[in-house]
Amino acid sequence: MLEAIIFDMDGVLIDSEYSYFEAKDSLLKDAGIMVPSSYHSKFMGTSYQYTWETMKKELALPESAAYYIREMIKRREVIVKRDGTKPIQGAVKFVKGLKNAGVNLAVASSSPLSEIKKSLSEIGIYQDFTVIASGEEVEHSKPAPDVYLLAAKRLGVSPINCVALEDSPNGSIAVKKAEMVGIGFANPNYPILDLCSDVVVTTFSDLDYTKCQKIYQQYHK
Known part of the structure; x- marks a missing residue:
C-alpha cells in the first residue's frame, strides 16, 4: 500500500540548480579555475559540505570548505533576489x-x-x-x-x-x-x-x- x-x-x-552552478562558477573564477557544467552536475543532490570538501580536494582550492559554503550562499542569494x-x-x-x-x-x-x-x-x-x-x-x-x-x-x-x-x-x-x-x-x-x-x-x-x-x-x- x-x-x-x-x-x-x-x-x-x-x-534552483542553475543558481548553484552560477554561484559556484563565480567562486571558482575568483580562484582562476574554469570547469564545465558537467562537473557541477555530479554534485546535484549532495550536501553543501560534501560538495565543497570534494571540490576543495579535486581542484586544490586555497580556502576552507566553510568559506566557500558561506560565499556560495551569499552569491546565490543575490541571484535568487535577481530572478526570484x-x-x-x-x-x-x-x-x-x-x-x-x-x-x-x-x-x-x-x-x-x-x-x-x-x-x-x-x-x-x-x-x-x-x-x-x-x-x-x-x-x-x-x-x-x-x-x-x-x-x-x-x-x-x-x-x-x-x-x-x-x-x-x-x-x-x-x-x-x-x-x-x-x-x-x-x-x-x-x-x-x-x-x-x-x-x-x-x-x-x-x-x-x-x-x-x-x-x-x-x-x-
Missing part, C-alpha cells in the same frame, strides 16, 4: 493535487532546513508537507539513503511503501538504497543525467495521485 510521496526539492520543486524563486513548471499544481487527495507528503532535501522553508514558502507549498527532512540532519549525504529514511521515519511509514521523486543521479541512487519506488524528473531544460529511477518523466503535467499509485503498484517489491 502506498503510504507517502516524498520529494527532493532542488530541481524537482524549485528551479522559480517553481518547476507543474510542480505546485502537482503537490496541491496530492495534498487535496489526502496523501502524506514529505520533502527530503540536501539543502539546509532554513533554505527549504524559505524556498517552499516563497512558492506557496511549505504548509502542504507533513514532514521536512534536511541533509544537515543526517550523517551521510545522498547518494546514501539517510535523508529519505529520516523522512519516512518522521512520517511513521515504511520506506518500501513510499514513492520518491528525484532529478539527480545521486538522489535517484539514494531512493533506490532506501528501497522506495523512484520517479525521476528529467528536466528538458538541463543536460540529460543518468537516473536509476524506476520511471523517468519530463513533465509533472501528466502526474497525479492515481498515476503515482499505478507506478507504485508496478514497481513495488
Whole structure:
C-alpha cells in the first residue's frame, strides 16, 4: 500500500540548480579555475559540505570548505533576489493535487532546513508537507539513503511503501538504497543525467495521485 510521496526539492520543486552552478562558477573564477557544467552536475543532490570538501580536494582550492559554503550562499542569494524563486513548471499544481487527495507528503532535501522553508514558502507549498527532512540532519549525504529514511521515519511509514521523486543521479541512487519506488524528473531544460529511477518523466503535467499509485503498484517489491 502506498503510504507517502516524498520529494527532493532542488530541481524537482524549485528551479534552483542553475543558481548553484552560477554561484559556484563565480567562486571558482575568483580562484582562476574554469570547469564545465558537467562537473557541477555530479554534485546535484549532495550536501553543501560534501560538495565543497570534494571540490576543495579535486581542484586544490586555497580556502576552507566553510568559506566557500558561506560565499556560495551569499552569491546565490543575490541571484535568487535577481530572478526570484522559480517553481518547476507543474510542480505546485502537482503537490496541491496530492495534498487535496489526502496523501502524506514529505520533502527530503540536501539543502539546509532554513533554505527549504524559505524556498517552499516563497512558492506557496511549505504548509502542504507533513514532514521536512534536511541533509544537515543526517550523517551521510545522498547518494546514501539517510535523508529519505529520516523522512519516512518522521512520517511513521515504511520506506518500501513510499514513492520518491528525484532529478539527480545521486538522489535517484539514494531512493533506490532506501528501497522506495523512484520517479525521476528529467528536466528538458538541463543536460540529460543518468537516473536509476524506476520511471523517468519530463513533465509533472501528466502526474497525479492515481498515476503515482499505478507506478507504485508496478514497481513495488
